[in-house]
Amino acid sequence: MGKFEVYQDAKTEYRFRLKASNGQTILASEGYTTKAGCTNGIQSVRENSQHDQRFERKQSKNAKHYFNLKATNGQIIGTSELYEATSGMENGIASVKTNAPNATVEEL
Template identity: 65%
Template sequence: MGKFVVKTRKDGEFQFNLKAGNGQVILNSEGYKTKANCLNGIESVKRNAQDNDKFERKTSTNGKHYFNLKATNGQVIGTSEMYESASGMENGIESVKSNAPDATIEDLD
């Protein structure tokens, strides 16, 4: 089962990572000024992860693939790692879909 890990960044902002059951990070958040906003971001991931249309598939300038998960308002709530192939990226999306809804929250702050 997946888990969200909440931590404080060096700049004092809060961030979460979604980790798959094997411990691999599959989604990173932006920085949030408050922990409450960070936790709201986690809830937004849980709500939006089942909607395939909320995943924006992208290719970086170096040819690697990644995706953003967007909220209903269009704001990016999470970004994936870089993948060598489009199929790897699609596997990452499926991992977010399967891990996010029931993921626990581990607060390292």
């Protein structure tokens, strides 16, 4: 089963990352000023990850693939790592869909 890790970055903003059962990070959040905001972001990932149209598939300037998960208001709630191939990106999306709904939350 996957897990959300909640932590504070160097600027003391709260962030989360969703990790698959193999420990690989599959989605990372933006910074939140409050822990409550971060918790709301996790809930938004749980809900929005079940709708394929909320995944925005992109390509970086160096031709690597990645995706953003967006809320219903269009705001980005999480971004993936960079993938060499489209198939890797699609596997990442499938992993978010599978892991996010029941992932545990661990505070670091």
